[in-house]
Amino acid sequence: MFGMIGIAVTFAMVFGGYVMAGGKMGVILHSLPYEMMMIGGAAVGSFLLSNETAVIKHALGGLGRSLKGPKWHEADLQDVLCLLFQLLRIARASPVELESHVEDPANSAIFQAYPKILKDEHAVSLITDTLRSSSLNYDDPYQVEEMLSQRIGLMNEEEMHAPHALQNMADALPALGIVAAVLGVIKTMSAIDQPPEVLGGMIGGALVGTFLGVFLAYALVAPFAQRLQAVVKQDQAFYDVIKSVLVAGLHQHATNLCVEVGRQAAPDHVRPSFGSLETALRDLKRAS
Numbered sequence: 047m048f049g050m051i052g053i054a055v056t057f058a059m060v061f062g063g064y065v066m067a068g069g070k071m072g073v074i075l076h077s078l079p080y081e082m083m084m085i086g087g088a089a090v091g092s093f094l095l096s097n098e099t100a101v102i103k104h105a106l107g108g109l110g111r112s113l114k115g116p117k118w119h120e121a122d123l124q125d126v127l128c129l130l131f132q133l134l135r136i137a138r139a140s141p142v143e144l145e146s147h148v149e150d151p152a153n154s155a156i157f158q159a160y161p162k163i164l165k166d167e168h169a170v171s172l173i174t175d176t177l178r179s180s181s182l183n184y185d186d187p188y189q190v191e192e193m194l195s196q197r198i199g200l201m202n203e204e205e206m207h208a209p210h211a212l213q214n215m216a217d218a219l220p221a222l223g224i225v226a227a228v229l230g231v232i233k234t235m236s237a238i239d240q241p242p243e244v245l246g247g248m249i250g251g252a253l254v255g256t257f258l259g260v261f262l263a264y265a266l267v268a269p270f271a272q273r274l275q276a277v278v279k280q281d282q283a284f285y286d287v288i289k290s291v292l293v294a295g296l297h298q299h300a301t302n303l304c305v306e307v308g309r310q311a312a313p314d315h316v317r318p319s320f321g322s323l324e325t326a327l328r329d330l331k332r333a334s
Contacts, residue, residue: 049112049113049273050113052269053266056265056266060261060265073247073250073251073254074254074257076247076251077230077250077251077252077254077255078254078258081226081230081251081254081255081258082258084222084225084226084229084255085219085222085223085225085226085255085258085262088222088225089215089218089219089222089262092215092218093105093211093214093215096211096214097207097211101207101208101211102211104205104207104208105207105208105211105212108208108209108212108270108274109270109274111274111277112270112273112274112277115277116277116280116281116316117277117281117284118280118281118283118284118316119316120316120317120318121318122162122163122284123284123287123309123312123316123317123318124318124322124323124326125160125162125163126160126163126169126284126287126288126308127287127291127305127308127309127318127323128160128305128323128326128327128330129156129157129159129160129163129173130173130288130291130292130295130304130305130308131301131302131304131305131327131330132156132330133147133156133173133177134291134295134301134304135301136156137177137180137181137295138301141181144177144181145181148174148177148178148181149174149178151164151170151173151174152164157170168201168285169284169285169288172194172197172198172285172288172289173288173292176190176194176292177292180295180296186296187293187296187297190292190293190296191289191293194289194292194293195289198282198285198286201282201285202278202282205278205281205282206275206278208274208278209271209272209274209275209278210271212267212268212270212271212274213268213271213272213275215267215271216262216263216264216267216268216271217263218263219259219260219262219263219267220256220260220263221259222259223255223256223257223258223259223260223262223263224255224256224259225255226252226255226256226258226259227252227253227255227256228252229252229255230248230249230251230252230253230254230255231249231252233248233252234248234249234252280313283311283312283313283316286311287308287309287311287312288308290307290308290311291304291305291307291308294307294308302327305323305327306320309323
């Protein structure tokens with residue numbers, strides 16, 4: 047919501063201020079299609095040239111993701127802590143019973159209680175692979191912590207390709223605007239015998255290219271890239287919470303303490319309160 051408000055405010059302030067200062071929108075609107083074709087087309091072409099298919103898909107999806115905001119919220123963090131609490135209890139009470147949940151999470155009653163988490167392949171594989179490895183005696187907490195950190199780091203690196211690609215496009219747009227402006231000047235110089243009012247309009251149209259390149263770079267594409275980067279970082283914190291709980295479990299801490307370690311690993315603005323988490327865990331104990 048705030049993303050759309052930001053875009054509206056940007057356009058209103060820039061073009062509203064221009065009109066209020068006596069500027070004529072006709073000059074911009076006349077040149078806009080041609081300048082946008084040159085600048086936007088070159089930007090898209092260089093974007094396609096410099097990125098792989100997977101990065102391009104992530105970047106396109108990232109535009110909507112940056113407007114929607116982070117995927118994981120406080121309620122989701124509480125859900126994953128409750129999920130891990132149940133799995134760790136089963137792992138310690140009956141490792142054989144845990145196997146069915148780990149090997150087939152899609153048909154696990156525990157995982158099915160949290161459909162949003164179940165749909166996330168990264169979260170499910172992170173949990174099930176770690177619990178499966180620990181059941182096969184790969185349970186050294188320091189080795190597992192290093193392995194999980196590397197795995198989450200790779201996930202984060204892949205997710206960061208999209209915002210970096212958008213930022214590279216933003217960095218290129220001002221230069222592409224200058225290219226369009228130079229072409230406009232070349233066109234103007236070829237009509238140097240025209241009256242001053244005609245030349246003035248042509249020069250103004252050429253400068254639209256410079257304006258458009260800078261405007262697109264710093265008012266639209268760069269903010270989208272920065273917002274997407276912030277969203278990715280917050281979503282990655284969800285997996286750090288999972289790592290913290292699993293590693294605490296391998297240290298043989300009490301199950302409640304493992305969950306508390308994960309809760310404290312969450313960012314402040316999405317961290318579940320101690321009271322709400324305790325209530326949820328108490329309800330789970332009663333249900334079982």
